[in-house]
Every structure is written in C-alpha cells, then in structure tokens.
Amino acid sequence: MRVSQNESIRSAGHRRGGRRRVSATAVLAAVLAFTVACTSGGGGVTTNDDAPGLPGGVEDPPRASAVITAPVADAKDVPASTAITFTTDQATETTVELTDAAGEAVEGKLDEEGTTWLPTGALEYGETYTATVTATGDDGRPSETTSTFTTMAKPSNQVRVTSYLGDDQVVGVGMPLIVRFGREVPEKYRADVQRRMTVTSEPAQEGVWRWSSPTEVRYRPKEFWQAGSTVSYRVQTGGLPMGAGWFGRNDLSVDIKVGRELLMSVDNKAKKMTVTRDGKAVKTIPVSLGKKSTPSSSGTMLVMEKLRKTVFDTFDELGPEDGYRTKIDYAQRLTYGGEFIHAAPWSEGQQGRTNVSHGCVNVSMANGAWLFENTRVGDPITVKGTERRLQVGNGWTDWAMDWDEYVKGSALPYEPAADN
Structure with missing residues (x-):
C-alpha cells in the first residue's frame, strides 16, 4: 500500500493575488465617515451585521482558493x-x-514552484483517480477542490528507456550519466522528457542534461565530479507521450558512486603520460602515439570500456593491403573510432621516443597491466599536441567542449546555479 505524501507551500511568496493591507488610521477614518452619514435623531450608529466583529462594514479577509x-x-x-x-x-x-x-x-511531491504535483511513479493504465487540492489562507480556513479522471488504456507502442549505468556502480570523475531511448524522441517532445529527469548529488554539484542524439541524452557536471560523491538520477517517463502515438514504457532510478580522482595526461612532445591520483602525481609512463598518417586525437576522452584481452581486426575497415589482425592485452577504449590505451610490447623500443601506432596510446606490457588495474570506466585522459583534434561525438566526448557550448544541447533553458 502506497503512502500519501502531501506537500505544503508555507511561504507567503507563493500567494497568488495578494490582498491589500488597510492601516488602523484608514479604518478609523472609514468609521467616522460612516457615522456622519448614518446618524439618526437618537445619535446611534448603524453597523453591518454581515461582518461580525468588524466595525463599519469592513469585509472578512478574502478566502484562499485553488483551481x-x-x-x-x-x-x-x-x-x-x-x-x-x-x-x-x-x-x-x-x-x-x-x-x-x-x-x-x-x-508524490510538489515542484519547486508549488504549482505542479508529480506522482513518484507512472499511474496504472485504465484506472480512475481523484486529485484533491486544499488551499489555506491567513484566516486558517481551508478551501478544497477535486478532479476525478481516468487514465488511458495501456498503449501498444511503447519506447523502452534504459540507463548505461546500474545501481551501486563506482565510476571515474568524468563519467556522464547516459540515458537511452529505444526510438528517436522528436525534438518537440524532448523538453517534456527532460522535465522528468532529475539528478541529485552529495555534495551538490552544478550540471545539465544534453541531447547527444535523438536516442540518447547525457548529464555531466560543470566540473569533474568530486571524488567520493554519491549521485542519484531518476527518469519518470512511464506513460509519457513521445510523439506519433508512442509512449514511454518505464521509469528509471539509478544510484551510483564516484571513486577517487584519477587523471591521465599525455604530452605528445614529451611522449609521456602522467598519472595523478587525488591531486598527486603517482606515475610517469613512456608512450607511443599515432604516427603522422594515423595520428592520435588531442582532447579529453574517457575510459569507455576495459578489455583484458581482445583482437584488433581492421581488415573490413582498411582492406586487405592496410588491414591487420592483432591480439591485444589491457585494452581501454577511448573513442568509437577505435582509439585505445593498450599494451604494445612490439613498440616498447619506440615508447617515449617516437610515434608508431595507428592512433592508440601504446604502453609497455607492465604499464598496461598497471593502468588496467588502477583505472575505472569514466576516468579522463587528456592528450595534447597531436595533429588531429578530437571530434565531438566520437565517444563520450562530453569534456571535449566547454561548458557554454555543452549547455546548448539542453532541450530546456539553462539556469546557472545560485552563488550559494
């Protein structure tokens, strides 16, 4: 059985149509004027019995109401x-x-403006409900209004809504929250969807949702997540119209945790990677980046997946003349296009000296194992000084653009957080 949760607006700032306050001097003047106009031979004063206790026909305070x-x-x-x-x-x-x-x-609960009450979950299909809104004013007298309505039958066209992350996952400080839809959400419906997506973090951190495609929306904070943060996000899309007769299939609720801060920085000129943990440099690693014909991307990328062993097969992409098939250890994906951090024992002689890879960050077998053991999905790596700039959209490139550019992808107007 569900528990009722009534929300109250207790601040006078929420009052609609505030009434004028009459000073004591004004009341006295009104009483004296009424006495002069209404005296009889006996000098008595006529009062308005419809307003008991208030002299001279002063009306009761206006009563609160709701619609x-x-x-x-x-x-x-x-x-x-x-x-x-x-x-x-x-x-x-x-x-x-x-x-x-x-x-x-x-x-359910009220929104911040105190004019919308949202159930914590989708209502049942084909069910009758009664909403009751009770408004109380300064006089303490409640005024009640009701509306009884019936929800639609369960629709046959439903859009599945999924989260890339699951409950209790521990991620790196750059990890975006990723929500995906089983069907494209038309642009005119995205604001409605985004209004049903909320994020809370402890400690509180400013952030925004951004549509990376018609089927995916991501959330990132203005700066990297603070190490040790707890983050909860809720998507209330069950039964929500999404255009052309399609409706959201389900709600989502996910709780994750941000781990320690681990940052990787690669300098192409020095051919070295510096790893810092919680602000302290802990390791320097020689690297070999992409050669001039296949340069590595410069920009901030994120560890997207980790593969202890895999095979790089590029014959379909590069053809029989340039393609290759190679077994790889300690691979960590950085882009959709195939850039990885990985162990490359065949290039250990060039690491720290020259670039020979096909765009990946090559490290030794020992350093590849160390990185693989110490990194998490969502850990950032920033590469500087190469011939190619990271293309937005080629992976989780949420940090490849500045904040002002990022917020342009929101379907709702962005409101900066208050100074406090």
Missing part, C-alpha cells in the same frame, strides 16, 4: 505520466492528495 487546471474533471484517456497542475489564490499553505479508485493514496 485544478489538469487533468480536468471527468477527463478520459489521460496519460499515465500525468501530473496534477493547479493555481491558488490567497493561499499560504497548499496540500495535494491523489487517490485511486480504492481510496489508496498515491505518493
């Missing part, structure tokens, strides 16, 4: 993702309750 704007009363075929939206007037406190046909309360 549910959606779903409207008796609405049918309401999406299971619906929120309860409403307006209030003269209210200093507002509570919202949603119950199903059996009278059981549905858990």
Whole structure:
C-alpha cells in the first residue's frame, strides 16, 4: 500500500493575488465617515451585521482558493505520466492528495514552484483517480477542490528507456550519466522528457542534461565530479507521450558512486603520460602515439570500456593491403573510432621516443597491466599536441567542449546555479 505524501507551500511568496493591507488610521477614518452619514435623531450608529466583529462594514479577509487546471474533471484517456497542475489564490499553505479508485493514496511531491504535483511513479493504465487540492489562507480556513479522471488504456507502442549505468556502480570523475531511448524522441517532445529527469548529488554539484542524439541524452557536471560523491538520477517517463502515438514504457532510478580522482595526461612532445591520483602525481609512463598518417586525437576522452584481452581486426575497415589482425592485452577504449590505451610490447623500443601506432596510446606490457588495474570506466585522459583534434561525438566526448557550448544541447533553458 502506497503512502500519501502531501506537500505544503508555507511561504507567503507563493500567494497568488495578494490582498491589500488597510492601516488602523484608514479604518478609523472609514468609521467616522460612516457615522456622519448614518446618524439618526437618537445619535446611534448603524453597523453591518454581515461582518461580525468588524466595525463599519469592513469585509472578512478574502478566502484562499485553488483551481485544478489538469487533468480536468471527468477527463478520459489521460496519460499515465500525468501530473496534477493547479493555481491558488490567497493561499499560504497548499496540500495535494491523489487517490485511486480504492481510496489508496498515491505518493508524490510538489515542484519547486508549488504549482505542479508529480506522482513518484507512472499511474496504472485504465484506472480512475481523484486529485484533491486544499488551499489555506491567513484566516486558517481551508478551501478544497477535486478532479476525478481516468487514465488511458495501456498503449501498444511503447519506447523502452534504459540507463548505461546500474545501481551501486563506482565510476571515474568524468563519467556522464547516459540515458537511452529505444526510438528517436522528436525534438518537440524532448523538453517534456527532460522535465522528468532529475539528478541529485552529495555534495551538490552544478550540471545539465544534453541531447547527444535523438536516442540518447547525457548529464555531466560543470566540473569533474568530486571524488567520493554519491549521485542519484531518476527518469519518470512511464506513460509519457513521445510523439506519433508512442509512449514511454518505464521509469528509471539509478544510484551510483564516484571513486577517487584519477587523471591521465599525455604530452605528445614529451611522449609521456602522467598519472595523478587525488591531486598527486603517482606515475610517469613512456608512450607511443599515432604516427603522422594515423595520428592520435588531442582532447579529453574517457575510459569507455576495459578489455583484458581482445583482437584488433581492421581488415573490413582498411582492406586487405592496410588491414591487420592483432591480439591485444589491457585494452581501454577511448573513442568509437577505435582509439585505445593498450599494451604494445612490439613498440616498447619506440615508447617515449617516437610515434608508431595507428592512433592508440601504446604502453609497455607492465604499464598496461598497471593502468588496467588502477583505472575505472569514466576516468579522463587528456592528450595534447597531436595533429588531429578530437571530434565531438566520437565517444563520450562530453569534456571535449566547454561548458557554454555543452549547455546548448539542453532541450530546456539553462539556469546557472545560485552563488550559494
């Protein structure tokens, strides 16, 4: 059985249509004027009995009220993702309750503006619900309004929503949150989807969602995640319209943790990688990068996957003359295009001296094993000084653009975090 969660607006700042306050001097003047106009031969004063306790016909304070704007009363075929939206007037406190046909309360909460109440999960299909909004003003008298509606039948066209990361995963400080959709989300629906995506972190860190494609949206903080942070993200897309008669299939809720800060920096001129852990340099590694015909990419990349043993097979891509098939140890993918950090015992003589690879970061077998043991998915590596710039979209390139450019990919206007 679900537990009701009523949310209150307790600040006068949420009051709609605030009323004027009348000073004591103004009240006295009104009473004296009324006395002059209404005296009889006996000199008595006539009062308005409709306003008991208030002299001279002064009216009661306006009573608080609320109006549910959606779903409207008796609405049918309401999406299971619906929120309860409403307006209030003269209210200093507002509570919202949603119950199903059996009278059981549905858990949910108000948004920051205090005008929208969202269930914590998608509603049941084909179910009747009653929303009740209660507004209370300064006089302490509550005013209640209700709306009963019925959700739509379960749709046949549903879009699966998945997360790249799973619960309790420990990631590197550069790791973006990645949410994928089983079907392209039309641009006009992306803002609605993004409104249902929330991220909380401890400690709090500024960040934003960015659409990397019509089927994928990612979230990154303004700076690298702080080491040891806990991050939770929720996607409430169950029953949400996504265009052309398609609806979100499910909600998501994921809790992850950020590990220690491990950064890799590669200088092409020096042919060396410097590894720092929590701000302290812990290892310097000779490298061989891509030769001039196949240069490595310069920019900040992330470890996307780790393969203890694999085979590089480029015959389909490069053809029989230039292609090759090679067994590889300690491979860590950096781009979709095939750039890796990996052990390359055949180039140990060139590492630290010259570039001979096909675009990868070549290290010795011993250093490859050390890196493989110490890195996590989401750890950043920054390569500097090569002939080619990292192409945005060729991997998790969320850190290949500055913050001002990154926020342009949000479907919602970006609002910078407050100074405090």
